[in-house]
Amino acid sequence: VEEDDSATVTSTPNFISCDQYIVYSPSFVVPAFYFNVWDQQGVQLTLVQLLQSGMFRFDPSAKFDKTTFGLSEPGSAFPLLSQGDHPVLGIRCWYFHPCESSAAVNELVGEVTSPDASEGDRLRCWMKMWFLVLGSVVNL
Amino acid sequence: MASTLGPRHGAASAMNLSTPASTTLFRRLTWEGTVPLEIRVDSKELPANSNRGLECYFIQAARVSYLPLLVPDIKKFLVDVVLDEEGAKILKEEDWWFEAEDGSPLKWHWPIGLLYDNHTIAATIRPTPTTDPVPLRLVLHLALPPADKLLLVPSAEACKQAFMGQLKEADFIRWGSTKRMTSLRKAEQDGIWEGIKEHNFDDYWRVASKVTPTTIPTRSQSPPPSSGSLHTRPPSVDPGTTASAPDKDGASSVRSVPIRIYLPDGPVLQELAPPLLDGERPHTISRFLTSTLPLLFPEVGKQHAYAIVQGVVCPPEAELSWLGACMAGADGWVNICVGITR
Numbered sequence: 001v002e003e004d005d006s007a008t009v010t011s012t013p014n015f016i017s018c019d020q021y022i023v024y025s026p027s028f029v030v031p032a033f034y035f036n037v038w039d040q041q042g043v044q045l046t047l048v049q050l051l052q053s054g055m056f057r058f059d060p061s062a063k064f065d066k067t068t069f070g071l072s073e074p075g076s077a078f079p080l081l082s083q084g085d086h087p088v089l090g091i092r093c094w095y096f097h098p099c100e101s102s103a104a105v106n107e108l109v110g111e112v113t114s115p116d117a118s119e120g121d122r123l124r125c126w127m128k129m130w131f132l133v134l135g136s137v138v139n140l
Numbered sequence: 141m142a143s144t145l146g147p148r149h150g151a152a153s154a155m156n157l158s159t160p161a162s163t164t165l166f167r168r169l170t171w172e173g174t175v176p177l178e179i180r181v182d183s184k185e186l187p188a189n190s191n192r193g194l195e196c197y198f199i200q201a202a203r204v205s206y207l208p209l210l211v212p213d214i215k216k217f218l219v220d221v222v223l224d225e226e227g228a229k230i231l232k233e234e235d236w237w238f239e240a241e242d243g244s245p246l247k248w249h250w251p252i253g254l255l256y257d258n259h260t261i262a263a264t265i266r267p268t269p270t271t272d273p274v275p276l277r278l279v280l281h282l283a284l285p286p287a288d289k290l291l292l293v294p295s296a297e298a299c300k301q302a303f304m305g306q307l308k309e310a311d312f313i314r315w316g317s318t319k320r321m322t323s324l325r326k327a328e329q330d331g332i333w334e335g336i337k338e339h340n341f342d343d344y345w346r347v348a349s350k351v352t353p354t355t356i357p358t359r360s361q362s363p364p365p366s367s368g369s370l371h372t373r374p375p376s377v378d379p380g381t382t383a384s385a386p387d388k389d390g391a392s393s394v395r396s397v398p399i400r401i402y403l404p405d406g407p408v409l410q411e412l413a414p415p416l417l418d419g420e421r422p423h424t425i426s427r428f429l430t431s432t433l434p435l436l437f438p439e440v441g442k443q444h445a446y447a448i449v450q451g452v453v454c455p456p457e458a459e460l461s462w463l464g465a466c467m468a469g470a471d472g473w474v475n476i477c478v479g480i481t482r
Contacts, residue, residue, distance in 0.1 A: 026411070026412075069298045
């Protein structure tokens with residue numbers, strides 16, 4: 001049974017299933033967050049439905065350039081949220097562009113660690129801060 | 141096709157002035173490369189009164205182009221040859237999707253040349269491989285894209301965004317920042333994509349030469365690839381520069397060459413690919429593959445696989461920096477497809 005397109009677009013599903021991945025981005029040398037979300041019929045959510053789903057905590061006053069395939073902050077080099085190939089599984093997923101998060105995380109790590117912290121401590125702190133930054137945008 | 145050894149004026153103009161003829165030659169060869177596609181419409185989805193038996197579209201497609209850019213021509217073919225008036229009216233390209241030979245949805249956002257080379261290497265692990273080039277056979281579905289998978293919308297706009305993302309990612313890999321791409325004016329950024337859409341070499345390279353590293357011209361104008369390296373040129377050769385001035389925008393100065401490796405049925409691999417080993421010796425494709433895939437490309441002994449770049453079997457001594465400057469795709473990436481030898 002096929003869903004009628006217009007009904008799928010305007011309704012918000014009651015129950016969603018989400019696959020989430022944290023994958024290393026070899027290009028940007030940082031972790032990146034990839035995900036796919038389906039409704040109860042196993043249909044992928046549209047970007048509009050994703051934004052209405054409560055999964056994200058975007059600043060309501062932020063202005064985004066929106067298409068069906070991505071969300072961009074005006075003036076930034078890469079879209080904030082777009083579709084890409086999962087680096088390991090090869091499947092197409094939504095993902096947050098990693099180069100944006102890296103700057104924020106580095107700043108936090110700089111605030112929180114002392115200059116003579118060990119490399120192991122610094123990296124553990126980096127991952128904690130990365131989750132913090134991710135959690136500010138996604139309801140983990 | 142400039143091949144002058146003039147003095148360096150500034151980064152961008154230096155890249156435009158000093159592109160050696162051999163680099164331009166290989167870039168043009170890559171640009172003009174085409175592959176055969178056979179696109180068959182799923183007959184179950186043809187409307188009534190269609191000209192059945194004619195629903196197969198053959199095209200020799202540019203390697204550097206993308207499937208969404210072929211959609212207008214395919215649509216015209218369907219309207220002119222296959223469908224009647226009623227059928228043509230109900231065509232909705234936004235519901236179109238392509239099915240690959242293995243039944244999975246095709247990755248629209250990959251360059252056509254990459255799709256074809258993957259098809260070639262996939263054949264190397266089939267029980268009865270052929271060495272004759274066969275067209276890449278695709279099934280075009282006019283409706284009902286799989287709703288459980290995320291498919292790139294087959295619009296030129298989505299394709300452009302994916303393409304620009306790849307260009308910027310390649311820029312980042314080379315230099316650690318996307319400054320070169322983002323400092324292009326909007327008209328120039330749009331111009332690169334227009335060059336792809338219109339398949340115009342000059343329009344594309346007019347802008348791309350500002351961000352793509354070039355090789356160093358040497359005294360000899362003959363094009364064996366290894367003559368393009370920084371290290372083989374004695375400091376006194378180039379009269380226009382100081383003896384020790386490094387070529388800061390050249391192919392050997394990048395941090396890493398943007399490279400991806402594709403296996404016949406495996407993941408896509410991406411490894412750091414510095415152009416020089418120990419800062420001196422040029423990194424060759426053979427050393428790179430040996431360090432990344434030592435079982436397929438052992439350091440000594442018989443090689444169990446071979447590398448294809450832009451449809452050509454790559455000689456082992458080819459330098460990564462040269463490949464990055466001359467045989468990358470239009471999106472800046474060198475795609476190495478690994479076929480298994482029998």
